[in-house]
Amino acid sequence: MSGNRTFTMIKPDASEKNFCGAILKQIQEAGFKIIALKQTRMSLKQANDFYQIHSERPFYNDLCSFMSSGTIIPAILEKENAVEEFRKLIGATNPANAEAGTIRKNYAESIDKNAIHGSDSDENAKIEGNFFFTESEKF
Numbered sequence: 001m002s003g004n005r006t007f008t009m010i011k012p013d014a015s016e017k018n019f020c021g022a023i024l025k026q027i028q029e030a031g032f033k034i035i036a037l038k039q040t041r042m043s044l045k046q047a048n049d050f051y052q053i054h055s056e057r058p059f060y061n062d063l064c065s066f067m068s069s070g071t072i073i074p075a076i077l078e079k080e081n082a083v084e085e086f087r088k089l090i091g092a093t094n095p096a097n098a099e100a101g102t103i104r105k106n107y108a109e110s111i112d113k114n115a116i117h118g119s120d121s122d123e124n125a126k127i128e129g130n131f132f133f134t135e136s137e138k139f
């Protein structure tokens with residue numbers, strides 16, 4: 001059975017453009033409950049750790065430097081079948097391929113500045129949520 005929580009992060013590009021309110025509204029209107037939420041900024045070291053899974057990919061260094069270049073809004077979200085439902089809501093990695101109405105279609109500018117992160121599995125959702133939030137910050 002699939003889990004009911006996922007992890008997301010509004011990325012520095014969307015944060016810089018003041019899209020956070022609109023994106024959180026879209027997330028809530030899609031039926032996701034906010035379990036944890038904050039505004040913060042990752043150091044390069046934290047971004048390296050968070051994206052360790054991508055360390056062999058050619059875009060790893062650019063990704064980590066971009067993700068530590070400005071503020072982000074990490075959050076834990078709850079909904080039935082959360083991981084899959086949230087990936088549908090955000091759309092394809094490259095906004096050019098994202099379906100109309102998805103968050104990346106609405107707010108992302110490019111494959112590297114693509115506005116938002118969404119976990120790809122229940123296991124990673126848990127790991128990524130725990131990267132940013134302690135138990136007492138989850139409601």
Ligand code: ADP
Nearest residue numbers: 054059063092093111112113114116117118120
């Ligand atoms: P997703 O975020 O859709 O799960 P991936 O896990 O494959 O996508 O990649 C993680 C992040 O790395 C993407 O959201 C994007 O910011 C960046 N990325 C992925 N592919 C590329 C690429 N070909 N060029 C530049 N950045 C990329």
Ligand code: MG
Nearest residue numbers: 117118119120
């Ligand atoms: Mg991914």
